[in-house]
Amino acid sequence: MAEYEKPVEVSEAAEDGEAAELKSRGNAAYAQGYIEEAVRLWNRAIRRHVQELSDGKSCDEEAMVLERSIYLNLAQGYLKLGDAERALRACKVVLFGEAKNPKARYRAAEACAQLGRFDEAEQLLGALDPSEASRLLQRVKAEQRRQAVESRKQEAAASKKLAERMSVGLSGFSEEKPEPVPEEQRPRAPMADLDTVSNMTDVSSQAAQAAKARLARMEAASSGEPPLPEPTYTDFESFRAKAMKRSQRYTAATERSRRQTEAAKRSVRLDWLRQNWSGELEDFTGPLRQELQGIQAEELAQHSPTEDAALDAMD
Numbered sequence: 001m002a003e004y005e006k007p008v009e010v011s012e013a014a015e016d017g018e019a020a021e022l023k024s025r026g027n028a029a030y031a032q033g034y035i036e037e038a039v040r041l042w043n044r045a046i047r048r049h050v051q052e053l054s055d056g057k058s059c060d061e062e063a064m065v066l067e068r069s070i071y072l073n074l075a076q077g078y079l080k081l082g083d084a085e086r087a088l089r090a091c092k093v094v095l096f097g098e099a100k101n102p103k104a105r106y107r108a109a110e111a112c113a114q115l116g117r118f119d120e121a122e123q124l125l126g127a128l129d130p131s132e133a134s135r136l137l138q139r140v141k142a143e144q145r146r147q148a149v150e151s152r153k154q155e156a157a158a159s160k161k162l163a164e165r166m167s168v169g170l171s172g173f174s175e176e177k178p179e180p181v182p183e184e185q186r187p188r189a190p191m192a193d194l195d196t197v198s199n200m201t202d203v204s205s206q207a208a209q210a211a212k213a214r215l216a217r218m219e220a221a222s223s224g225e226p227p228l229p230e231p232t233y234t235d236f237e238s239f240r241a242k243a244m245k246r247s248q249r250y251t252a253a254t255e256r257s258r259r260q261t262e263a264a265k266r267s268v269r270l271d272w273l274r275q276n277w278s279g280e281l282e283d284f285t286g287p288l289r290q291e292l293q294g295i296q297a298e299e300l301a302q303h304s305p306t307e308d309a310a311l312d313a314m315d
Contacts, residue, residue, distance in 0.1 A: 018048065019047075087108075100127060
């Protein structure tokens with residue numbers, strides 16, 4: 001590999017060259033210990049790569065291999081710099097398109113281990129060849145065991161402290177406490193007749209309803225306002241039929257939107273790359289969901305008025 005000469009200060013606008021060339025320059029900088037410079041060049045390379053695709057360059061397998069390699073290099077660079085969050089983000093871009101990529105899973109697991117997310121790291125390593133992931137997996141499992149022991153110690157200490165506080169609070173509570181009355185000496189109340197209790201409950205409920213209705217009529221008469229109408233109840237079968245009809249319309253619109261969403265996935269990821277979004281890749285799917293909702297609303301607004309009239313008649 002050619003020796004890399006670190007520039008004093010070069011603006012992004014002054015740099016030229018294709019994405020592959022910028023990636024190679026980043027590789028040379030990394031090999032000679034210029035980690036920050038390598039990460040800067042790789043970021044420049046991925047932005048140049050997206051620009052090339054926007055300018056009409058073929059999005060073929062070779063272009064996708066280049067994109068994956070740049071992001072994997074970025075993940076490694078961020079790990080070296082101790083920026084585990086950005087390293088994990090770079091890996092997730094690769095895993096978004098190739099969920100079983102071994103390098104992406106391994107470096108994502110390293111990032112998760114640095115972040116203390118050991119369960120997630122173990123899950124990522126579980127799909128790899130044991131010979132590739134054994135050292136990191138051993139470290140993750142050892143840290144999980146250490147945390148489990150520490151958690152048990154903390155729980156035991158908290159339980160002991162609580163028991164001591166309860167013991168102090170209860171001391172003297174039982175002194176001079178009278179003995180409980182034996183069961184056979186306790187007075188027994190006659191058991192109420194269940195039919196009588198049931199009838200009394202029904203009568204009380206009816207009386208309460210009648211009193212409430214009478215009070216409402218008196219208040220309406222004194223205020224000069226007409227009394228409220230009696231409540232009506234919608235037939236359940238009619239309501240269910242109406243709900244099912246509308247559900248079918250929503251399902252049809254959702255299926256059409258799903259097909260459009262599949263076609264838009266690639267453009268959403270490229271938009272995310274162009275804007276250099278600082279959050280997680282999953283956080284960027286909000287605009288896609290809004291687009292889906294807009295499509296559904298537009299299609300539902302174009303339904304037949306007679307269909308709505310038929311549905312409303314079922315209320």
